Amino acid sequence: MDEQHDPVRRAVMMALAALxxxxxxxxxxxxxxxxxxSRTLVAYFSRSGNTRVIxxxxxxxxxxxxxxxxxxxxxxxxxxxxxxxxxxxxxxDYKPPLEAMISNMxxxxxxxxxxxxxxxxxPPVIRSFMDAHDFSGKTLITFITHGxxxxxxxxxxxxxxxxxxxxxxxxxxxxxxERRTMERVTSWLKNVKVLASEDxxxxxxxxx
Numbered sequence: 001m002d003e004q005h006d007p008v009r010r011a012v013m014m015a016l017a018a019l020x021x022x023x024x025x026x027x028x029x030x031x032x033x034x035x036x037x038s039r040t041l042v043a044y045f046s047r048s049g050n051t052r053v054i055x056x057x058x059x060x061x062x063x064x065x066x067x068x069x070x071x072x073x074x075x076x077x078x079x080x081x082x083x084x085x086x087x088x089x090x091x092x093d094y095k096p097p098l099e100a101m102i103s104n105m106x107x108x109x110x111x112x113x114x115x116x117x118x119x120x121x122x123p124p125v126i127r128s129f130m131d132a133h134d135f136s137g138k139t140l141i142t143f144i145t146h147g148x149x150x151x152x153x154x155x156x157x158x159x160x161x162x163x164x165x166x167x168x169x170x171x172x173x174x175x176x177x178e179r180r181t182m183e184r185v186t187s188w189l190k191n192v193k194v195l196a197s198e199d200x201x202x203x204x205x206x207x208x
Contacts, residue, residue: 032067032100033065033066033067033102033104034059034065034066034067035065036063036064036065038062038063038064038065039107039108039109039110040062040064040065040108040109040110040111040112041064041065041066041067041102041105041108041110041111041112042055042058042059042062042064042065042066042067042111042112042114043066043067043068043069043102043111043112043113043114043129044067044068044069044112044113044114044115044143045068045069045070045114045115045116045123045125045126045129046068046114046115046116047075047082047116048116050116050145050173050175051114051115051116051143051144051145052068054114054143054145054171054173055068055112055114055143058112058114058143064112065108067102069098069115069125069126069129070098070099070100070125071096071097071098071099071125071128072096072097072098072099073096073097079179083118083119086118086119086123086124087119089124090118090119090121090124094124095124095125095127095128095131096124096125096128097128098125098128098129098132101132101133102133105133105134105135106134108138109138109139110138110139110140110141111135111138111139111140111141112141112142112143112170113126113140113141113142113143113158114142114143114144114145115142115144115145116144116145116146116147116175117144117145117146117147117149117150117151117152117154119152120149120150120152120153121152121153121154121157122154122157122158126157127157127161130158130161130162131161135162135164135165136164136165137164137165137166138162138165138166139165139166139168140158140162140165140166140167140168141168141170142154142158142167142170142171143170143171143172143173144170144171144172144173145172145173145174145175146172146173146174146175147174147175147179147180148174151172155167
């Protein structure tokens, strides 16, 4: 899609480039829609906070309503446990119950939908959200974060769960702090083990 002929996407891209990140990471304290009277909704799922920041930027730039998608039972705090649970849910096509839903979806003409890529696809909770709401006739614009492996099959998932929506090309950004942190710590620990095993008693050098 030609970005020059998509004023909504162009406005979002300009807003993301111009607005500061500070103060945008706080979502609604409850699970109700943060209402402004707008016909546009920003709905997002975020575990580590990357997608939440983008949602806040879009909401402030365009003056939209805001809704945080949450599963009824939160995912584990431990990153690897969350990865394993999400993989299992995807394998069995499980759609976790939502903590809250939007009762007035008919009020919106445009929905910005944000989420991270998990296991080369949409998180199971996003499938729950899409199945629970009617996107017929709405313009659906995604903003997606991923850990370096691209969008996977997320676009086909969106199309299958919202076949009557007008799906536009969205915003995509690589952002996976947890995975990179885990890889760096694991690499560091390998060096620690080498030092400790050289004579069985040596300890890692103390930082100065």
